[in-house]
Amino acid sequence: MSNTAAEYDAVINNCKGLFMKKTRDYGTAWRILRPQSITDQIFIKAQRIRTLEEKKISKVGDDITGEYVGIVNYCVIAMMQLDCSADTPSELAVDHVERLFNEKVLETKELMFAKNHDYGEAWRDMRISSLTDLILMKLLRVKQIEDNKGLTEASEGVKANYQDMLNYSVFALIKLGL
Template identity: 30%
Template sequence: MKWKDTSILYDVVLINVNFFVKNGYMNFNVDNNLLLVSVNQGNWISLVNYSVLSMMKMNRRKIRKEYIMYDYDKCMRVARIVMEKKNSDYNEAWKAMSFSSIKDIILQKIFRIQGIQRNECLIKKNQNKIKDNYIDILNYAIFILIRNIEESDFSMLL
């Protein structure tokens, strides 16, 4: 598969993730512990949503229901651009990685965010680093969901 195929599968995953979002599957009181719980439970859709919500909180400080779909779509567009750039630069390296390696990278990024946030005086200086980690977490979770699609009956999701 070429990276464009990954973009198509990325869209298929987003359609399914957006179904949960549009049907009220959102916890507005998101924190990094919810991300950890999602990883430990293998709830990758929740991990995508919590990553986006965390990015939205960084942008607005308060998530407002009237802007949620606009903000959600904006964060997902940014994440997709990052995914396409990195996938092109690294020749879809994620496909050669084991499931446990991807999970380990996600956990590492969550712990990195927590470490930065513990040092509050550095947070303003490191806002972009935190946001970049949330984008990476989101994209790796989507890669796991893509793997799940590839291993299941792909036609039932179309």
């Protein structure tokens, strides 16, 4: 029997470990990125995953697992940036960043459990390549919302899409055995 909460937490702890190491190395250089640039960074990672899934060969040596970890962390960055105002300093303290990371992940995990209740953990029977495609679809939606200056008529906003992409990435990482 699977334990989604424990598996989810294990994946997040792995992603967070890398994120915090990079935060200590680089500070919060990501604060310079506009939301559209973060979306494009996630797109690059998702597109690379899809290419590797199709071609089955990596010429740079980085694997799919690392790209999914990158998507998780960029989604957290995107959600943090959405909450920052123009007067938020570009350099944030490491302990503050860790609190923000935990806050964004907790909100996203709660959303995942609500959806898992309604969908019955359907992701467990999905192919990893379908999770990749769903992430790419969500990215196209976010790009369209961004191009429309955030205006939507009937859809969720960008944060919900980032949360879904984060959760799809965690599901893929669980399935990959991270």
